[in-house]
Amino acid sequence: MAVAVPLHEIRAEFAELDDPVDRTTYLIEIGRTLPPLDEHFKTEENRVLGCQARVWLVAEERAGPPRRLDFLADSDAQIVRGLIAVLLAAFNGKMPAEILAFPIDKLFAELKLPALVPMRSNGLTAMVRRIQAIAKVAAASEPPAKADSESLPLVPLKPLAREDRSRGNGHPREEQKPLLPATIVTGQPQAASPIDVAAIRRDFPILQTTLADGCPLVYLDNAASTQRPKQVIDSMVEAYEHYYSNVHRAGHRLAVESSAHYEAARESVRQLINARSPTEIIFTPGTTAAINLVARSWGDTNVKAGDEILLTMMEHHSNIVPWQELAQRTGCTIRWTPITDDYQIDLDAFERLLSPKTKLIAITAVSNVLGTINPIDQMIEVAHAAGAVVLIDAAQAVPHEPIDVRARNVDFLAFSGHKMMGPSGVGVLYGREELLDRMPPFLGGGSMIKRVTTEGFEPADLPYKFEAGTPVIVPAIGMGKAIQYLQKIGMQSVRAHELMLTRQAHALLADIPGLRILGPEPEHKGGIVTFVMDGIHPDDISKALDLQGIAVRAGHHCAMPLHERLGITASTRASFYLYNTVEEVGKLAAGMREAQRILGR
Numbered sequence: 001m002a003v004a005v006p007l008h009e010i011r012a013e014f015a016e017l018d019d020p021v022d023r024t025t026y027l028i029e030i031g032r033t034l035p036p037l038d039e040h041f042k043t044e045e046n047r048v049l050g051c052q053a054r055v056w057l058v059a060e061e062r063a064g065p066p067r068r069l070d071f072l073a074d075s076d077a078q079i080v081r082g083l084i085a086v087l088l089a090a091f092n093g094k095m096p097a098e099i100l101a102f103p104i105d106k107l108f109a110e111l112k113l114p115a116l117v118p119m120r121s122n123g124l125t126a127m128v129r130r131i132q133a134i135a136k137v138a139a140a141s142e143p144p145a146k147a148d149s150e151s152l153p154l155v156p157l158k159p160l161a162r163e164d165r166s167r168g169n170g171h172p173r174e175e176q177k178p179l180l181p182a183t184i185v186t187g188q189p190q191a192a193s194p195i196d197v198a199a200i201r202r203d204f205p206i207l208q209t210t211l212a213d214g215c216p217l218v219y220l221d222n223a224a225s226t227q228r229p230k231q232v233i234d235s236m237v238e239a240y241e242h243y244y245s246n247v248h249r250a251g252h253r254l255a256v257e258s259s260a261h262y263e264a265a266r267e268s269v270r271q272l273i274n275a276r277s278p279t280e281i282i283f284t285p286g287t288t289a290a291i292n293l294v295a296r297s298w299g300d301t302n303v304k305a306g307d308e309i310l311l312t313m314m315e316h317h318s319n320i321v322p323w324q325e326l327a328q329r330t331g332c333t334i335r336w337t338p339i340t341d342d343y344q345i346d347l348d349a350f351e352r353l354l355s356p357k358t359k360l361i362a363i364t365a366v367s368n369v370l371g372t373i374n375p376i377d378q379m380i381e382v383a384h385a386a387g388a389v390v391l392i393d394a395a396q397a398v399p400h401e402p403i404d405v406r407a408r409n410v411d412f413l414a415f416s417g418h419k420m421m422g423p424s425g426v427g428v429l430y431g432r433e434e435l436l437d438r439m440p441p442f443l444g445g446g447s448m449i450k451r452v453t454t455e456g457f458e459p460a461d462l463p464y465k466f467e468a469g470t471p472v473i474v475p476a477i478g479m480g481k482a483i484q485y486l487q488k489i490g491m492q493s494v495r496a497h498e499l500m501l502t503r504q505a506h507a508l509l510a511d512i513p514g515l516r517i518l519g520p521e522p523e524h525k526g527g528i529v530t531f532v533m534d535g536i537h538p539d540d541i542s543k544a545l546d547l548q549g550i551a552v553r554a555g556h557h558c559a560m561p562l563h564e565r566l567g568i569t570a571s572t573r574a575s576f577y578l579y580n581t582v583e584e585v586g587k588l589a590a591g592m593r594e595a596q597r598i599l600g601r
């Protein structure tokens with residue numbers, strides 16, 4: 001099989017193009033010249049895992065000798081198709097040994113691909129590895145007398161029709177207008193925000209900067225991680241510059257001061273969620289670590305074969321995999337609460353699924369994809385009535401709305417500092433004291449003991465029993481500062497501001513042809529607007545938005561079962577926080593129209 005666009009042409013074109021928009025457009029253009037892969041090759045076996053979009057790759061052998069290979073691949077994302085075109089131009093028609101010796105990294109560097117598609121470098125590496133693996137198998141084996149389907153990963157293909165390989169694709173680059181900065185669309189007037197966003201934005205150094213190409217940053221990836229105000233950054237600098245020391249060990253002044261700040265941060269967390277006592281607040285590396293702590297410590301001691309853990313179809317992988325691992329260890333069963341077609345938890349099914357076998361329900365308070373605010377009060381009540389313990393994944397809730405663990409009768413609650421303007425590396429597990437008291441330590445080591453002898457150890461009291469080793473000292477102090485910042489604004493005001501932005505986003509995006517929002521109406525969701533667009537892969541959308549300085553996230557958002565339930569593999573998510581503006585929501589909508597134009601729809 002000839003290549004769609006020869007390598008020398010790709011090299012020459014890339015050498016002439018400086019502008020990232022032109023380079024991306026060219027990548028999309030050469031992607032369009034790829035012949036489509038026959039549907040029957042789009043199997044799981046032929047998938048290249050590790051790519052954000054779906055990629056299938058197969059190989060065929062050219063009539064020889066000498067033995068030469070051709071690769072054929074396809075993706076549902078246009079930019080990835082462009083990358084595939086580069087790979088095929090580099091590798092097709094070569095002998096296995098030539099493929100293995102080909103300096104592909106040098107080519108990527110020459111074309112400056114890593115800088116152009118940083119998010120796809122894992123996928124690119126995965127595709128190269130697959131090609132090299134196939135070449136290795138071919139190099140090590142004798143050429144088969146006839147096509148041998150046993151010799152996978154070599155997959156024999158039918159020759160392709162010549163005309164499919166021509167470069168013409170009906171989308172000549174010259175016709176495409178250069179990318180213009182997104183115009184601001186303000187849409188219908190919205191209720192005024194209760195917070196002074198302009199003043200808040202001045203606290204965030206990163207929001208004062210522009211991107212490398214001078215584009216202002218529109219940061220709408222807050223569900224993944226938020227930005228930090230200067231007050232939080234300064235609190236950590238101050239700790240390192242003036243009083244840093246390990247905590248709870250030495251008696252010197254720095255240790256005392258460090259310990260006091262660390263415990264003050266714990267007290268800030270306690271106040272924020274209204275826990276009864278700071279002993280119920282365990283600092284962990286994040287939500288994921290907090291859930292794993294419960295699954296290991298509580299799960300291993302309270303769950304046995306035949307018991308059930310009840311999840312919902314809208315959980316993040318962090319609230320799925322630890323329970324699946326528990327099931328592997330204990331033989332318990334995972335049950336799944338379905339969601340309705342209007343993106344809500346099916347409460348009737350939830351109640352039906354609860355039984356005396358249900359030992360724990362683990363639910364997200366707010367879906368990180370749909371934004372749905374779940375009726376956790378109601379779910380906690382029925383779960384408790386059925387005798388189950390409740391873990392709330394509050395990673396998308398605590399940063400955005402008031403949460404009172406006592407009023408809501410929560411057993412376990414997990415959240416992360418980096419999603420609420422604190423640093424990464426710190427999070428919280430709240431647990432009711434009676435539960436935590438009965439749980440064995442999760443990690444063993446320094447600080448989590450009262451006494452160690454050659455015979456054994458006696459665990460420390462709460463919360464230290466669960467904070468083995470040197471804890472996350474300065475990140476916890478930064479998180480404490482972020483909580484103070486949030487409380488000064490007021491969690492009700494944060495919620496009201498995000499609701500205003502979400503309403504605006506729904507109003508503007510609903511007008512875009514082919515765009516479908518996944519999730520309930522703004523009143524029933526947090527500041528998360530996830531959508532799909534007819535005929536355009538989310539990966540391409542996010543790249544097209546990124547070219548306009550708009551940061552959103554595309555992919556499965558660590559919620560593969562939910563995406564499968566929705567019948568899609570990926571979506572695009574814009575997520576807001578207290579520093580986002582109505583103008584930025586307008587830029588998102590305008591940016592989507594521009595994305596449609598760039599991507600030729």
Ligand code: PMP
Nearest residue numbers: 286287288316318368393395416
């Ligand atoms: N649960 C939910 C609902 C989330 O959104 C996230 C982060 N995307 C997590 C859990 C995991 O949080 P972390 O990566 O901070 O551990």
